[in-house]
Amino acid sequence: MMNNGEQLSKFLQLTDPLFMHGRGYSGPLRKPQCTWVCKKPPRDDHKAPVWLTASEFQDDSEILVAKCRQLATLMQVSRKTVVYTGAGISAAVIGQAARSGENKVGWKTSPMKAMPTLTHHVLGFLGQKGLIHSWVQQNHDGLPQKGGFPQERINEIHGSWYDPSNPVVLYSGNLHDRAYPWMKEDADTADLVLVLGTSLGGLNADQVATKTAKRSLIFDTDGSLRSLGTVCINLQQTEQDGKMTLRLFGKSDDVLAVLLRELGFQKPNFSVAKWETTSRVLVPYDADGFRLPEGSRKKKMWLDLRNGQSVRITPGHNIQGSQQPVFMHIGATKPVKFNGVTTQPGVGVGTVAKREEDTASFVLRIEGATMCLGIWWLEAAQRGGVAQLPVVNVKPEFA
Numbered sequence: 001m002m003n004n005g006e007q008l009s010k011f012l013q014l015t016d017p018l019f020m021h022g023r024g025y026s027g028p029l030r031k032p033q034c035t036w037v038c039k040k041p042p043r044d045d046h047k048a049p050v051w052l053t054a055s056e057f058q059d060d061s062e063i064l065v066a067k068c069r070q071l072a073t074l075m076q077v078s079r080k081t082v083v084y085t086g087a088g089i090s091a092a093v094i095g096q097a098a099r100s101g102e103n104k105v106g107w108k109t110s111p112m113k114a115m116p117t118l119t120h121h122v123l124g125f126l127g128q129k130g131l132i133h134s135w136v137q138q139n140h141d142g143l144p145q146k147g148g149f150p151q152e153r154i155n156e157i158h159g160s161w162y163d164p165s166n167p168v169v170l171y172s173g174n175l176h177d178r179a180y181p182w183m184k185e186d187a188d189t190a191d192l193v194l195v196l197g198t199s200l201g202g203l204n205a206d207q208v209a210t211k212t213a214k215r216s217l218i219f220d221t222d223g224s225l226r227s228l229g230t231v232c233i234n235l236q237q238t239e240q241d242g243k244m245t246l247r248l249f250g251k252s253d254d255v256l257a258v259l260l261r262e263l264g265f266q267k268p269n270f271s272v273a274k275w276e277t278t279s280r281v282l283v284p285y286d287a288d289g290f291r292l293p294e295g296s297r298k299k300k301m302w303l304d305l306r307n308g309q310s311v312r313i314t315p316g317h318n319i320q321g322s323q324q325p326v327f328m329h330i331g332a333t334k335p336v337k338f339n340g341v342t343t344q345p346g347v348g349v350g351t352v353a354k355r356e357e358d359t360a361s362f363v364l365r366i367e368g369a370t371m372c373l374g375i376w377w378l379e380a381a382q383r384g385g386v387a388q389l390p391v392v393n394v395k396p397e398f399a
Helices: 061-077 118-128 179-189 204-215 252-262 376-382
Strands: 033-036 056-058 081-085 134-137 154-156 192-196 229-234 246-249 280-283 301-304 310-313 336-338 341-343 349-356 361-366 369-374 391-393
Touching: 061 192, 061 246, 061 252, 081 204, 118 252, 134 179, 154 179, 179 204, 192 204, 204 229, 229 252, 280 376, 301 391, 310 361, 369 376
Parallel strands: 081 134, 081 192, 134 154, 192 229, 229 246
Antiparallel strands: 033 056, 280 301, 310 349, 310 391, 336 341, 349 361, 361 369
């Protein structure tokens, strides 16, 4: 038996027969079919090794079933499965920056009206079934929530269009104080990581995939491996492919449909989540939006997001950290100049302008700027799912 901390094996090299299948794969070794040839790297803004191009591949049906069967087994025994996703899972409805033969480069005209893909629906379903425990989401689009995944288990690491307390973070900005520790905890404790739609091109958050893969090489004192490793589903190869326990090639919609069957589920009749029609709900939170302790005898608070209601951003937001120019006066200590206009500092107070069903959001006017809050936050607030709400009423009422 190997000693505690002793390494089991090294990662795969490019020439290994398992390189395009995964270190843990057992089955036919036919290479995936190349469905689109490209000699350029996946992205111009990320470095890539010489061998890595944007060419796309697809496993044949026999091999795909074999890989999904093995992935299903991993998910059934995993104690903590974390999903790590990038723009690729939303490319068909949002757009993307990476080269692709499947989806055009560029962005759709109304991304906030986009509907979730089958991938979002399946991941939401598996989250509800307890097979996915956390989701590190690079995208900002709210599609996981529209697909039914609970808000409190989604770490929108780079910000969100639907969370005023965590706007989209520019490359020059800083991550939310809650986002980075949460991501690092998942990277350090995940038993299994499922990567979809990201090139793993060197972002800080890629450690969720790479750290978990590294732990799968090491034995613990009881003789078990420290993790099951990382599984990647992508059309394109990535720089980290040699580290994967399983490597699946194909469209995520197609792969996850097979995975559902191998997990023993009939494909549900997926539809976009239905939200409550009311915009005023009773929630177990205090006046600053912090969740009340379990068993608290304090009165619940009304969260009122009807048109015209006064609201404010809760403490601890990342508006300054995001470095978004249009919001930089919110929480500032001095006047801010943007596009030739100087705006006085604001504390983050405003009103609900309207509720939009087609974007699944409440449109807010905060200190003269337009921000949006996902309608699903009402449901999460009612059941006390999240630790802190993004917004509360300026003068909240209590039951």
